[in-house]
Each structure stands twice: as C-alpha cells, then as structure tokens.
Amino acid sequence: xxxxxxxxxxxxxxxxxxxxxxxxxxxxxxxxxxxxxxxxxxxxxxxxxxxxxxxxxxxxxxxxxxxxxxxxxxxxxxxxxxxxxxxxxxxxxxxxxxxxxxxxxxxxxxxxxxxxxxxxxxxxxxxxxxxxxxxxxxxxxxxxxxxxxxxxxxxxxxxxxxxxxxxxxxxxxxxxxxxxxxxxxxxxxxxxxxxxxxxxxxxxxxxxxxxxxxxxxxxxxxxxxxxxxxxxxxxxxxxxxxxxxxxxxxxxxxxxxxxxxxxxxxxxxxxxxxxxxxxxxxxxxxxxxxxxxxxxxxxxxxxxxxxxxxxxxxxxxxxxxxxxxxxxxxxxxxxxxxxxxxxxxxxxxxxxxxxxxxxxxxxxxxxxxxxxxxxxxxxxxxxxxxxxxxxxxxxxxxxxxxxxxxxxxxxxxxxxxxxxxxxxxxxxxxxxxxxxxxxxxxxxxxxxxxxxxxxxxxxxxxxxxxxxxxxxxxxxxxxxxxxxxxxxxxxxxxxxxxxxxxxxxxxxxxxxxxxxxxxxxxxxxxxxxxxxxxxxxxxxxxxxxxxxxxxxxxxxxxxxxxxxxxxxxxxxxxxxxxxxxxxxxxxxxxxxxxxxxxxxxxxxxxxxxxxxxxxxxx
Amino acid sequence: xxxxxxxxxxxxxxxxxxxxxxxxxxxxxxxxxxxxxxxxxxxxxxxxxxxxxxxxxxxxxxxxxxxxxxxxxxxxxxxxxxxxxxxxxxxxxxx
Numbered sequence: 001x002x003x004x005x006x007x008x009x010x011x012x013x014x015x016x017x018x019x020x021x022x023x024x025x026x027x028x029x030x031x032x033x034x035x036x037x038x039x040x041x042x043x044x045x046x047x048x049x050x051x052x053x054x055x056x057x058x059x060x061x062x063x064x065x066x067x068x069x070x071x072x073x074x075x076x077x078x079x080x081x082x083x084x085x086x087x088x089x090x091x092x093x094x095x096x097x098x099x100x101x102x103x104x105x106x107x108x109x110x111x112x113x114x115x116x117x118x119x120x121x122x123x124x125x126x127x128x129x130x131x132x133x134x135x136x137x138x139x140x141x142x143x144x145x146x147x148x149x150x151x152x153x154x155x156x157x158x159x160x161x162x163x164x165x166x167x168x169x170x171x172x173x174x175x176x177x178x179x180x181x182x183x184x185x186x187x188x189x190x191x192x193x194x195x196x197x198x199x200x201x202x203x204x205x206x207x208x209x210x211x212x213x214x215x216x217x218x219x220x221x222x223x224x225x226x227x228x229x230x231x232x233x234x235x236x237x238x239x240x241x242x243x244x245x246x247x248x249x250x251x252x253x254x255x256x257x258x259x260x261x262x263x264x265x266x267x268x269x270x271x272x273x274x275x276x277x278x279x280x281x282x283x284x285x286x287x288x289x290x291x292x293x294x295x296x297x298x299x300x301x302x303x304x305x306x307x308x309x310x311x312x313x314x315x316x317x318x319x320x321x322x323x324x325x326x327x328x329x330x331x332x333x334x335x336x337x338x339x340x341x342x343x344x345x346x347x348x349x350x351x352x353x354x355x356x357x358x359x360x361x362x363x364x365x366x367x368x369x370x371x372x373x374x375x376x377x378x379x380x381x382x383x384x385x386x387x388x389x390x391x392x393x394x395x396x397x398x399x400x401x402x403x404x405x406x407x408x409x410x411x412x413x414x415x416x417x418x419x420x421x422x423x424x425x426x427x428x429x430x431x432x433x434x435x436x437x438x439x440x441x442x443x444x445x446x447x448x449x450x451x452x453x454x455x456x457x458x459x460x461x462x463x464x465x466x467x468x469x470x471x472x473x474x475x476x477x478x479x480x481x482x483x484x485x486x487x488x489x490x491x492x493x494x495x496x497x498x499x500x501x502x503x504x505x506x507x508x509x510x511x512x513x514x515x516x517x518x519x520x521x522x523x524x525x526x527x528x529x530x531x532x533x534x535x536x537x538x539x540x541x542x543x544x545x546x547x548x549x550x551x552x553x554x555x556x557x558x559x560x561x562x563x564x565x566x567x568x569x570x571x572x573x574x575x576x577x578x579x580x581x582x583x584x585x586x587x588x589x590x591x592x593x594x595x596x597x598x599x600x601x602x603x604x605x606x607x608x609x610x611x612x613x614x615x616x617x618x
Numbered sequence: 619x620x621x622x623x624x625x626x627x628x629x630x631x632x633x634x635x636x637x638x639x640x641x642x643x644x645x646x647x648x649x650x651x652x653x654x655x656x657x658x659x660x661x662x663x664x665x666x667x668x669x670x671x672x673x674x675x676x677x678x679x680x681x682x683x684x685x686x687x688x689x690x691x692x693x694x695x696x697x698x699x700x701x702x703x704x705x706x707x708x709x710x711x712x713x
Contacts, residue, residue, distance in 0.1 A: 059669040059670065060665075060669045062665065062669075064662075064666070095697065096697055096698055098671055098696055098697070098698065099669070099670070099671055099698065102669075181665075182661070182665075183661055183664040183665045183668060186665055186668040186669060187668055187673055187674075190668055190671070190673045191673065194673075203697065211699075212681075215681065215682060215692070219681075219682040219692060221683075221685045224685070225685060309701065312701075313682075313684065313690060313692065313701045314684065314685065316684060316689075316690055316701075316703075317684055317685070317686035317687060317689055317690070318686060428656055428658060428663070428666070428702075428703060428705075428706050429690055429701065429702065429703050429706075430666060430667075430670060430700065430701070430702050430703075430706060431700065431701045431702075432670065432698060432699065432700050432701075433692055433699040433700065433701055434699075435699075
C-alpha cells in the first residue's frame with residue numbers, strides 16, 4: 001500500500017514520518033533537483049506492508065516553488081516514475097487548523113482518498129482546544145483521526161484507521177477535478193474552512209503564552225541579535241573545536257591502521273595501494289563524520305524547537321542586502337570549519353535557487369583546512385613584526401585572507417544572481433513562525449543518523465574513488481632502481497606537473513609547486529605534506545617548520561604570496577566537489593564550481609605575483 | 619427646506635498593514651495587492667497572502683519588528699504567526 005504525507009510546513013509531518021517508519025527510511029534526490037525524496041516503510045498492526053513518502057510541506061497545491069511542484073505532481077499522479085498514492089494523509093497541527101483545513105478542501109478536489117490526521121493533539125488538549133472529530137469528519141466528508149507523533153503509541157489510531165481504509169476494497173478514487181485556484185476561489189475556500197472550524201473546534205482565545213514570552217526576548221532588537229550571535233558562536237565552536245579532537249582521533253586511528261598494514265605486508269604495490277589508497281581513502285571520508293553529526297545535531301535541534309524561523313527573521317535584512325537568503329547564514333558559517341557539512345546544511349534553504357547560490361559560494365569561506373597552508377607560508381615568509389606598534393603583521397595577513405574569502409563569496413553571489421538567475425523572481429519573505437516545541441530526542445537521533453548515512457553512502461563513494469585516483473597518479477610509474485629523487489618525481493603526477501608548469505610560470509609557480517598541487521587536490525592541507533615530499537623532507541605535515549625553512553630559501557616572496565592568493569580561491573578539495581555533485585544532483589554545478597574557482601585562483605595569483613614583483617623591483 | 623449638513627458616517631480609516639507599528643491590532647478589511655511594490659504579480663501576491671490566512675475579517679496583530687529598518691514584521695493572524703516584509707504587507711488593509 002502506498003501512502004503520501006501532505007501538510008503545511010509546521011504540522012509535525014516529519015515527526016509523524018519518523019514515528020511511523022523509524023530508521024527504515026530512504027532519502028534520495030528527485031531527479032535533477034535538490035529537493036529530497038523521503039520514503040519510509042512500516043507494517044500495520046494487521047501485517048500490511050506500507051510505504052509512505054514524506055512530501056515537501058506546502059500551503060496549497062498550486063506549486064509556487066520546485067518543492068511544492070513535487071507535492072502537487074505526486075498527489076496528482078503526474079510525477080514521472082512515481083506510484084500514485086492509494087491514500088493521502090493530510091497532517092495538521094491541531095492548534096492551528098485554519099490553513100490545513102483549507103488545504104484539505106483543495107485536496108478533496110483531486111479525488112484522491114484522504115485521511116486527515118490531527119497531529120500534536122496533546123498540545124491542543126493542553127491548551128484547551130477541543131475538536132469534535134466526528135462532526136469534522138462529517139462536514140469534510142473524509143475520515144479524521146488524532147495523533148501524537150512524539151509519544152509512544154501516539155500513532156495507534158492512525159494505524160488502525162489505515163488498516164480499516166485498506167480493508168475497504170477497492171479504494172475508489174474520485175474524479176480529478178483539481179485546477180490551480182484563483183485568488184477568489186482561495187478566498188472562498190478559506191471562508192468555508194473557517195466555517196467548518198467554527199462549527200467543530202473550540203479554541204481558547206489566548207495564544208500560546210510561552211511562545212509569546214520567548215519571542216519577546218528572541219525577537220527583541222538587541223537581545224535577539226545577541227542570542228543569535230551566542231548560538232552561532234557556540235555552534236561554530238562546537239564544529240571547529242569540539243569536532244577537532246574526534247577528527248584527530250579518527251585520523252590517528254586510520255594512520256595506525258595504515259601503519260599496521262605497512263608493517264605486515266611486504267613493501268610494494270599492494271601495500272601502497274591498501275595503505276595509501278584504500279585506508280587513506282576511507283579514512284578521509286570517515287574523518288568528516290564528527291563535524292557533520294555535530295552540525296546536523298544543532299540544525300535539527302534548532303529547527304524542531306522552532307528557532308530557525310526566528311533566526312531567518314532576524315537575519316533577513318542583513319543577508320538580503322548581500323543578496324543571500326536569510327537561512328544561508330548557518331551553512332555559510334559552518335563552511336568556515338569545513339565546506340562539506342556546510343554544503344549539506346544548505347538543505348534548510350527551501351528555495352532551490354537560493355540554495356544553489358549558497359552551495360556555489362560555500363567553498364570560498366576560509367575553511368579550516370586552508371589554515372595549515374596559510375600558516376606554513378605566513379610563518380616562512382612574513383616577518384614576525386608589529387605594524388604601528390600593536391598589530392601583529394602575521395595575524396593581519398591571516399585576517400586579510402579570511403576577509404578576502406568572505407568578500408569574494410559576496411561578489412560571486414552577486415554575479416550568480418545577476419548572470420545566471422536573471423529570470424528568477426526572488427520569493428518574497430513570507431514565513432510562518434511556528435510555536436516553540438520541545439525537541440524530541442528520538443526524532444533528532446533519526447534525523448542525524450539519516451544524514452550521516454546519506455553522507456557515507458553518497459559522498460563517501462565519490463570521495464573514496466577520487467582518493468584512489470589521486471593515489472594512483474602520485475604512485476605510478478614507480479621510480480626506477482637506483483633513483484635518487486623522491487619517488488613522486490617519477491610519477492604521473494610529476495609528468496602532469498612538469499607539463500603544466502609553463503602555464504603556471506606567470507604565477508611564479510615552479511614545477512615542484514605544481515606537482516604538489518596534484519595530490520593537494522585530495523584535500524587542502526595535503527599540500528603541506530606534498531610539498532614536503534617533493535622537496536624530499538621526511539615527516540609529512542608535522543615537519544611543517546622544516547618545510548617552511550626550506551621554502552624560504554628556495555622561493556621568492558612574490559611566489560609565496562602568489563601561492564597564498566591561489567589558495568584563497570583554488571578548488572583544492574576533491575571531497576567538496578564530490579559533495580557538491582551529490583547535493584545538487586548533477587555534475588554540472590560541480591564542474592561550474594571547479595571552473596569558476598580555478599579562474600578566480602589563476603587571476604588572483606597572477607595579479608598578486610606581478611604586483612609583488614613590481615613592488616619589489618620598485 | 620431644511621438645510622442640514624448630512625453627516626457622513628465616518629468609516630474607520632483603513633490602514634495598510636505595512637505601515638502599522640508594533641503592538642497594532644485590528645481586523646483585515648480588504649486586500650489590494652497592486653498597492654504593494656512587490657516583485658510578485660498582484661494575483662500571485664494576493665494568492666499567497668490568502669494561503670497564509672490573510673482573509674477579510676481575520677484579526678491581525680503586529681507582534682515584532684525586525685532590527686534593520688523595522689522590517690520584516692511578525693504578524694499574528696488569528697492563531698498563526700507569520701513573518702512578512704512591510705512591502706508585501708502594504709497589500710493588506712486593516713481597520
């Protein structure tokens with residue numbers, strides 16, 4: 001049996017979905033779009049197998065956005081490759097029935113069998129809302145049940161009713177009389193909905209006082225921003241600082257595993273493949289899990305609680321001025337730690353084009369992996385002086401690099417909006433502010449688990465294959481016997497590097513730098529170890545000081561500055577590209593990101609090098 | 619013939635919601651989407667407003683204002699709270 005969940009965005013649909021399906025969920029992308037397709041499975045008390053699809057929240061079947069179009073097409077049976085649902089569950093927030101009842105009246109016209117689920121019924125009862133369920137069912141002409149998604153057993157009535165409806169053979173759908181409603185028809189439908197509610201629901205006249213009280217602080221001009229700042233700060237710290245020890249642990253664990261392989265297997269190709277290809281590859285995927293889990297824990301907590309809408313409210317004008325959507329600030333902020341959880345976090349942005357823009361500029365945020373490279377070059381080439389007696393020159397340069405990242409992101413965002421999304425009318429800011437709700441542990445745990453699983457399955461496979469490829473380039477062909485230079489100098493990577501070197505000469509890059517950039521495609525911080533390898537310095541990343549000293553003797557200052565400028569923009573992270581591909585559903589955007597960042601990097605590097613040379617000569 | 623000035627019954631003034639201050643409460647009189655300088659077409663704006671519950675006769679109250687330019691506003695319509703920009707709120711006339 002096939003069910004579909006339809007409802008307004010804050011009806012507790014997802015909690016109901018989680019309550020019904022538990023961890024038996026499958027999340028995928030609808031073809032070609034970033035909207036997620038969530039399908040789950042459960043078994044009714046009578047043993048019936050049911051699949052249920054959680055459709056994007058909508059206020060009307062009109063299809064005002066790609067998300068809502070999905071819902072509309074699914075319900076009408078126009079969605080390609082999708083099964084027409086046998087029963088459409090319309091989920092409602094029992095404290096807030098006006099808009100849902102209107103939606104139900106609209107859904108009735110499609111002729112699909114409906115079941116109205118009055119969710120969050122416990123909250124309604126607590127506030128003194130009483131619903132004459134039988135009368136409501138009579139007036140609407142469809143079965144109505146109550147549910148408490150977050151309580152154990154709260155869906156029992158729903159399950160029973162589903163069995164009852166399924167037993168009525170056959171479920172004959174009515175004729176599809178639906179058409180997009182005009183404003184006048186919408187008005188009439190809303191009036192009818194209000195009449196029905198007046199006849200069946202008794203509402204307390206006072207709204208939820210807790211929400212009003214909390215909002216008085218949270219939406220206060222001063223206190224509100226302070227609270228937002230605090231929450232963002234804590235989140236940033238959590239991802240940056242708290243995830244770090246976990247990541248180090250995982251990194252070391254995989255390193256130890258690699259060492260084990262090194263010691264047990266005889267030296268040679270197999271050993272290299274397993275240690276540097278497979279283990280390193282898998283490790284480089286798993287190492288992102290702590291950050292992703294922490295970020296999504298925060299996001300799901302804030303969303304369930306109801307704070308996200310308030311944050312969007314506070315940030316709207318500020319972000320809007322920069323051409324960005326209000327909800328983009330959390331993904332962009334996370335990107336300062338790592339663009340990968342940041343890009344995955346863009347799912348909080350419903351609007352497809354805003355989401356795409358945010359994904360495309362997220363890699364420009366100075367991520368933590370750039371720091372080892374920045375630190376290496378800054379400490380080797382920038383003197384430890386103080387400007388004007390108190391400003392540390394090195395710190396200033398680092399700050400300048402961060403600032404360059406942010407400014408370039410805003411600039412690219414502006415360009416994207418101007419060139420690519422010209423026909424796009426920005427959705428007006430009209431957002432429902434739901435009542436605050438206590439987040440439920442189980443629902444959040446399922447959410448985080450699903451996200452982590454998605455990352456491993458989707459991005460993980462791509463990242464892994466890229467790592468193996470890069471290992472291959474850096475290891476083949478093996479150096480001939482008696483070779484004195486580092487092994488990498490004989491590999492394909494070196495051949496590619498030396499061939500490309502003339503292209504990079506105007507940037508002041510020598511062939512060693514270009515060769516190091518190839519394994520550096522795996523991840524930004526790998527460039528440090530790669531430079532070490534090319535200059536035959538043992539010790540990998542830990543020998544950064546040594547590497548720095550060697551570089552200081554071999555490179556000119558303009559070259560060093562040029563490399564810094566390169567790193568601000570260059571797409572030196574296969575994992576980020578892989579995630580972009582997975583989250584956008586096509587390679588097109590990944591290729592675009594790669595290209596535009598490469599172009600920016602080249603131009604910035606070129607300019608920096610030549611300006612630096614000119615200044616040095618003058 | 620009695621010359622008496624016919625006193626016109628004063629209809630309460632209709633104010634666009636976009637100009638309402640924080641704390642204002644009233645009832646929606648009518649929607650005029652063409653009055654709003656929105657990027658959306660009038661029909662589309664009107665539909666979206668209705669879909670969020672902005673219908674004639676609904677009670678509204680302006681609960682909060684944004685920090686920059688007192689925009690956007692958080693409005694309570696019956697028992698739904700909605701955030702909307704003042705520009706779009708200009709389409710809603712309240713008494």
